[in-house]
Amino acid sequence: MKYEIIVLAAGQGKRMKAGRNKQFLTIQNVPLIIHTLQKFEQDPWCSGIVLVVNEKEVEIFEELLIEYPIQKVQSLTVGGDERxxxxxxxxxxxxxxQMVLIHDGARPFxxxxxxHELVEKAASDKAAVLAVPVKDTIKRVEQGTVIETVERSSLWAIQTPQAFLFDVVMNAHEKAKTNEYLGTDDASLVERAGQKVSIVEGNYDNIKxxxxxxxxYAEAILTKLTRTEGV
Ligand code: CTP
Ligand code: MG
Known part of the structure; x- marks a missing residue:
């Protein structure tokens, strides 16, 4: 099943402390964002990529896409202050x-x-996200004191891509905008709009x-994937 994907690269990468947008940092000499875009360039199910960038970095991305051509990126879209x-x-x-995927540019693996599993799940359930079981024990803490230990078996760490029928995710975003709600991922907006979101178990390699x-860690994962899967 065909899908369109929105790849987000308009952040500042402050926590990476690289002094510039982390999307340009290289893993085995290729920029992070290029590794990510190549995944979708190579996927026959992907029919187009919307690359979202900071307005001040449009030219840098344009130059990068000349050096590393990605045919499916037809134009750049300017991002906003928040993801x-x-x-x-x-x-x-x-x-x-019809089917839209939303993905962090900083998740190349x-x-x-x-x-494909994710897209098929979203086609049947309207909304689906990748997730992996949480490995750590998670506790709720307030002012330095443990309030509660959350039952780990029900905890999942949520990744991207997240996949939705276009109308479902567009309506959820419009509703969030009207209500001035800011969520940490797109699925949370869809959940708020009353749509159930399904989980597809992903892989621990899919780090952001x-x-x-x-x-x-990324260098090591890429070495492993290149060896085992010939990517
Ligand atoms: N992103 C975006 N627009 C924003 C903020 C984030 O497109 N206003 C993108 C980032 O470029 C990244 C993805 O969303 O690919 C996930 O966000 P995050 O990992 O938080 O990246 P940054 O916001 O760039 O990093 P930081 O929060 O450390 O500044
Ligand atoms: Mg951020």
Whole structure:
């Protein structure tokens, strides 16, 4: 089943402390955002990529896409101050879509079979996200004191891509905008709008590069994937 994808790259990467947008940092000499875009360039189910960037970085991305051509990126969309605003701008620039995926540019290791499982789940259930079981014990803490230990078996760490029927996610974003609600992911807006969201079990390799130590981890994951899957 075909899908369109919104890839988000309009953040500042503050926690990475690289002094510039982390999307340009390299993993085995190729920029992070290019690794991510190549995943979808190579997926026959992906019919188009909306790349969302900061307005001050449009030229840098344009130059990068000349050096590393990605045919499915037809134009760049300017993002907003918050991730949710960037997604909304991406949704508005999608003219025709049935199935839309939303993905962090900083998550370069999602695998094609996982993407396909996710898309099929969203086609039947309208909304689906990738997730992995939480490994740590999670406690709720207030002012330095444990309030509660949350039952781990019901906890899942949520990743991207997240997949939705276009109308479902667009309506959820419009509702959130009207209510001035800011969520941490797109599924939370869809949940709030009353739509059930299904889980597809993903892979622990699908990390988001967030802090400096993730770079070393990413190099190791890429080495492993190149060896085992020939990517
Ligand atoms: N993002 C975006 N627009 C924003 C904020 C974030 O497109 N206004 C994108 C980022 O570029 C990233 C993804 O959303 O690919 C996930 O966000 P995060 O990991 O938080 O990245 P940054 O916001 O760039 O990093 P930080 O929060 O450390 O500044
Ligand atoms: Mg951020």
């Amino acid at each position: 949710q605003h960037s997604v909304y701008n991406g949704l508005k620039s999608l003219k025709q879509a 999602v695998q094609q079979n996982t993407i 590069l967030t802090t400096p130590e993730d770079l070393l």
